[in-house]
Amino acid sequence: MRIINHPILGEAAPRKNITFNFNGEEMTGFSGEPIAAALRANNIIIHRYTRKFHSPRGVFCAIGRCTDCVMIVNGRPNVRTCVTALEEGMTVTTQYGAGGGA
Amino acid sequence: MSFDLMVIGAGPAGLSAAAEAASHGLKVAVFDENALPGGQLFKQIHKFFGSKEHKAKMRGIDIGIELLEETDSLGVKVFLNSPVVGLYKNREIVVRQKETVRHFKADSIIVATGASENLLPFDGWTLPGVMGAGAAQTMMNINRVKPGNRVLMLGSGNVGLVVGFQLLQAGCELVAIADAAPRIGGYGVHASKLTRTGVPFYLSHTIMRAEGRENVTGVVIGQVDENWQHIPDTEKHFEVDTICLAVGLSPSAQLLKMAGCKMSQNGTPVCDKSGETSLYNIFAAGDVSGIEEASSAMIEGRISAAAAAKKLGFISEKSFQKRSGELDAALSELRQGMFAPQNRNAPLEKTDEGFNISKSLLKKGYITEEEISEYPGFKPGAGIRPVIECTQNIPCDPCRDICPKGCIKVENIVSLPVYDENTNCTGCGLCVAACPGQAIFLTDDRPGKVEEGKVAITIPYEFLPLPEKVGPGMAYDRSGAPLCPAYVSKIQESAFLGKTPLVTFVVPKNMAMRARFWKAV
Ligand SMILES: Cc1cc2nc3c(=O)[nH]c(=O)nc-3n(C[C@H](O)[C@H](O)[C@H](O)COP(=O)(O)OP(=O)(O)OC[C@H]3O[C@@H](n4cnc5c(N)ncnc54)[C@H](O)[C@@H]3O)c2cc1C
Ligand code: SF4
Ligand code: SF4
Ligand code: FES
Numbered sequence: 001m002r003i004i005n006h007p008i009l010g011e012a013a014p015r016k017n018i019t020f021n022f023n024g025e026e027m028t029g030f031s032g033e034p035i036a037a038a039l040r041a042n043n044i045i046i047h048r049y050t051r052k053f054h055s056p057r058g059v060f061c062a063i064g065r066c067t068d069c070v071m072i073v074n075g076r077p078n079v080r081t082c083v084t085a086l087e088e089g090m091t092v093t094t095q096y097g098a099g100g101g102a
Numbered sequence: 103m104s105f106d107l108m109v110i111g112a113g114p115a116g117l118s119a120a121a122e123a124a125s126h127g128l129k130v131a132v133f134d135e136n137a138l139p140g141g142q143l144f145k146q147i148h149k150f151f152g153s154k155e156h157k158a159k160m161r162g163i164d165i166g167i168e169l170l171e172e173t174d175s176l177g178v179k180v181f182l183n184s185p186v187v188g189l190y191k192n193r194e195i196v197v198r199q200k201e202t203v204r205h206f207k208a209d210s211i212i213v214a215t216g217a218s219e220n221l222l223p224f225d226g227w228t229l230p231g232v233m234g235a236g237a238a239q240t241m242m243n244i245n246r247v248k249p250g251n252r253v254l255m256l257g258s259g260n261v262g263l264v265v266g267f268q269l270l271q272a273g274c275e276l277v278a279i280a281d282a283a284p285r286i287g288g289y290g291v292h293a294s295k296l297t298r299t300g301v302p303f304y305l306s307h308t309i310m311r312a313e314g315r316e317n318v319t320g321v322v323i324g325q326v327d328e329n330w331q332h333i334p335d336t337e338k339h340f341e342v343d344t345i346c347l348a349v350g351l352s353p354s355a356q357l358l359k360m361a362g363c364k365m366s367q368n369g370t371p372v373c374d375k376s377g378e379t380s381l382y383n384i385f386a387a388g389d390v391s392g393i394e395e396a397s398s399a400m401i402e403g404r405i406s407a408a409a410a411a412k413k414l415g416f417i418s419e420k421s422f423q424k425r426s427g428e429l430d431a432a433l434s435e436l437r438q439g440m441f442a443p444q445n446r447n448a449p450l451e452k453t454d455e456g457f458n459i460s461k462s463l464l465k466k467g468y469i470t471e472e473e474i475s476e477y478p479g480f481k482p483g484a485g486i487r488p489v490i491e492c493t494q495n496i497p498c499d500p501c502r503d504i505c506p507k508g509c510i511k512v513e514n515i516v517s518l519p520v521y522d523e524n525t526n527c528t529g530c531g532l533c534v535a536a537c538p539g540q541a542i543f544l545t546d547d548r549p550g551k552v553e554e555g556k557v558a559i560t561i562p563y564e565f566l567p568l569p570e571k572v573g574p575g576m577a578y579d580r581s582g583a584p585l586c587p588a589y590v591s592k593i594q595e596s597a598f599l600g601k602t603p604l605v606t607f608v609v610p611k612n613m614a615m616r617a618r619f620w621k622a623v
Contacts, residue, residue, distance in 0.1 A: 003246045007271050007566045008147045008161070008601050012246050037245035045230045045317050056316050058230025059249075062237035064135070065218060068228075083137070
């Protein structure tokens with residue numbers, strides 16, 4: 001899903017590869033990119049399930065407004081992954097409801 | 103900390119306001135909730151319309167870089183990651199920075215918070231894979247990740263058309279653009295760029311449902327009648343993993359409302375000519391004061407800043423009159439033509455010049471051969487020459503400005519471009535690359551340069567990979583239908599062309615006025 005070469009933006013600048021953990025699985029991403037971008041690059045598009053109807057949500061606005069993309073990051077629930085930078089060793093977990101536990 | 107002027111929002115309106123004010127000597131601070139300044143600009147990788155003074159033919163991203171250099175050199179203080187959560191009529195703001203909340207005060211405030219994308223509820227609209235067109239743009243142009251592989255775009259305004267084209271540039275497949283309205287809402291030239299690559303338009307079609315249990319796996323659209331009622335048995339199904347919504351923007355005017363500004367029915371603040379709201383020394387500029395364009399947002403920002411500078415005594419009444427006169431003139435130029443705010447709901451039948459507006463262009467996204475032949479930019483003939491397929495009155499004239507030989511005339515900014523046959527086109531290709539609508543082509547049948555019985559056609563080609571020279575391929579017509587085999591004879595890339603490569607391919611002469619795109623086979 002990564003856009004390596006782009007007709008207008010050119011080649012992607014080299015970025016630092018790091019590993020993070022998604023639901024117990026090791027994945028790679030770029031340091032500092034939004035968590036949501038790294039997940040999309042790993043083909044993960046379901047970020048959370050709503051509390052009442054258990055319906056899946058993913059990225060909707062990508063600018064931190066809608067809260068559809070919130071997940072549990074390093075144990076903290078309700079983190080907007082589209083505007084939160086990915087860091088080495090982060091744990092990212094699908095959020096169920098308010099994030100108090102699956 | 104105290105400032106003469108505080109600007110909320112570091113988009114094109116806010117940054118322009120800050121630059122203008124700082125140039126008059128005001129101490130300026132800008133606050134933005136984002137980690138990066140620029141607002142929408144850095145997502146806009148396409149060339150802008152307008153005139154030289156509106157930075158036409160520059161890409162939004164490059165305009166953004168220029169604006170940041172300007173604010174930097176003028177010493178404007180930009181606070182990022184700083185959402186403004188409160189605005190009071192005594193010109194005090196509350197800003198959330200990290201875990202703390204800070205208060206700032208200034209003599210003047212310009213609110214330039216832009217707009218947010220509208221939602222459209224339908225069956226399945228909350229599924230992962232349904233997203234705003236702006237979200238798709240952020241993912242592909244800022245984060246450099248494809249939002250999905252196969253996409254349906256809902257909405258045929260300029261946002262839908264532009265983001266649709268950018269999806270193709272990012273390497274996604276765009277299966278269709280659907281819109282419930284009976285005609286394409288955005289510029290015909292933007293639509294045609296898509297149609298000739300094979301993207302179909304479905305007008306008078308609305309979305310019935312998104313399919314999929316855990317995420318989008320398909321979409322169903324269906325036809326509607328004049329009363330927006332669904333017509334049974336008209337459903338069409340597409341396999342897609344992404345549905346993009348480009349169904350309009352709404353001003354982000356919460357702060358202004360909170361401060362107690364008088365608001366109008368449509369959710370925008372009531373402002374005077376300089377953008378001053380009902381509250382003393384609080385201005386609104388850009389999309390927050392009415393959805394328009396970055397080009398107009400930048401001028402509005404400057405107008406408000408000049409007014410603030412005058413009110414605070416930084417410039418005299420006389421220099422204010424002069425400056426605001428220039429800015430007003432530039433703004434009213436942009437607000438002309440058939441897509442201008444005041445003409446939004448008018449029927450599109452004739453151009454200002456009296457030409458019939460193509461019905462096919464409005465419905466299907468391409469102009470037919472019969473229709474195009476009446477236009478003044480379209481004069482088929484021998485030798486090398488431009489063929490200009492720009493048929494609606496939009497504020498734009500870089501084609502005229504860039505031609506070193508004066509071959510293209512545009513009387514006033516919204517007039518249709520005219521090709522003057524009594525000039526000597528050299529075939530430099532500058533007009534082809536400069537045209538933000540990618541509506542200019544060159545035809546060349548000069549003996550000695552092009553084989554007998556053939557014609558070489560030059561098109562703008564902003565895709566990857568670029569064709570291989572003498573690579574075999576196929577020519578396509580305006581509707582995206584394959585026409586005939588065609589080989590590439592030339593590929594041009596240079597700084598002068600502003601990252602719009604030109605591809606020249608050769609076809610039989612009778613295809614000269616039909617072949618408008620090329621694909622490898
Ligand atoms: C797909 C697309 C294509 C477009 N193409 C063109 C084009 O070709 N030509 C053209 O002229 N225009 C184009 N536009 C329109 C143009 O982008 C907008 O009109 C323009 O960006 C409006 O500028 P602005 O400064 O008012 O708002 P914005 O660019 O939206 O900037 C607003 C800024 O305010 C910030 N903000 C909002 N609320 C707060 C708050 N409470 N606290 C702190 N900061 C806040 C936001 O983070 C943002 O950075 C296009 C728009 C889209 C979506
Ligand atoms: S190809 Fe060059 S000379 Fe010919 S019309 Fe275009 S800009 Fe002018
Ligand atoms: S042909 Fe000229 S006026 Fe029309 S879109 Fe292109 S540059 Fe603008
Ligand atoms: S996608 Fe809307 S907040 Fe992240």
